[in-house]
Amino acid sequence: MEETYIQANGIHLHVMMDGPEDGKPVLLLHGFPEFWYGWRKQIPALVAAGFRVIAPDQRGYNLSDKPRGVKSYSLSILANDVLGLIDALGYEKVFLAGHDWGAVVAWALSIWNPERFYKLAILNVPHPAVMTHFLYHDLEQIKKSWYVFFFQLPWLPEMGMGRDNLRGAERILRGSGKLHTFTNQDIVEYKKAWSQTGALTATINWYRAVVRHQPKLPKDSRVKIPTLMLWGKRDVALSHRMAQPSIDLCDDGRLIFFENATHWVQHDEADAVNKELIEFFSS
Numbered sequence: 001m002e003e004t005y006i007q008a009n010g011i012h013l014h015v016m017m018d019g020p021e022d023g024k025p026v027l028l029l030h031g032f033p034e035f036w037y038g039w040r041k042q043i044p045a046l047v048a049a050g051f052r053v054i055a056p057d058q059r060g061y062n063l064s065d066k067p068r069g070v071k072s073y074s075l076s077i078l079a080n081d082v083l084g085l086i087d088a089l090g091y092e093k094v095f096l097a098g099h100d101w102g103a104v105v106a107w108a109l110s111i112w113n114p115e116r117f118y119k120l121a122i123l124n125v126p127h128p129a130v131m132t133h134f135l136y137h138d139l140e141q142i143k144k145s146w147y148v149f150f151f152q153l154p155w156l157p158e159m160g161m162g163r164d165n166l167r168g169a170e171r172i173l174r175g176s177g178k179l180h181t182f183t184n185q186d187i188v189e190y191k192k193a194w195s196q197t198g199a200l201t202a203t204i205n206w207y208r209a210v211v212r213h214q215p216k217l218p219k220d221s222r223v224k225i226p227t228l229m230l231w232g233k234r235d236v237a238l239s240h241r242m243a244q245p246s247i248d249l250c251d252d253g254r255l256i257f258f259e260n261a262t263h264w265v266q267h268d269e270a271d272a273v274n275k276e277l278i279e280f281f282s283s
Helices: 043-048 075-088 101-112 128-137 139-144 147-150 158-176 184-194 197-214 238-247 270-282
Strands: 001-008 011-020 026-031 054-055 094-099 117-123 227-231 253-258
Touching: 001 075, 011 043, 011 075, 011 238, 026 101, 043 270, 075 101, 075 197, 075 270, 101 117, 101 128, 101 253, 117 270, 128 147, 128 197, 158 184, 158 197, 184 197, 184 253, 227 238, 227 270, 238 253
Parallel strands: 026 054, 026 094, 094 117, 117 227, 227 253
Antiparallel strands: 001 011, 011 054
């Protein structure tokens, strides 16, 4: 893969790219607490299908810049990072896929800047309006989202994740996936990323910012571009009941459930996810 640093929105983003330079561009946005490596099972398949794959470390993660302060991680700024990256690479439009927090950014971009994207693929995260509704009105989801409120505390979340050789962060991954979702070698790679100076605070600041600097969505927050949602039903953090209301907010949407997959659907069902992404972006 090609490794580079690209200046976008006033910061430097670490970016991995692969595939033919004249291939259709697919931008992959990872979530918490991963980094570009979270797409390791999708990149080769997309490249083999002829796509130009762009997988950045989002701001605060791994080798990308980690600005100080919670406000630096507000959703509008995160979205502008992506737009700046697309501009720096010289693309007018790209295909977009996001998982977890990467999907939150992808939803926002599809609402605010639909003209910059051909299609949208979302993995295991509801539309922002649906998430907000469930957090206010659904007791089951409120209980599932306890960690969001815990992450609002100062320094304690970082201490919990970082102690005992990052055992707390490792438990977040292993405890929310299947027995073999993450291998020992995967954990080694993740720990390298988590060990970067300021990384734990920066990544947790994404959660702090969404509460303290809540994004303003337009009254019409429907998604106009074609949308594919892939959802593992064994997600311990996000209820699958939010999936259908989310796809209902898309003018041209399709929802596929994976009955035995966890929140980490792109790892648990890599072959099936790759097939769906390639067919969707190719059609």
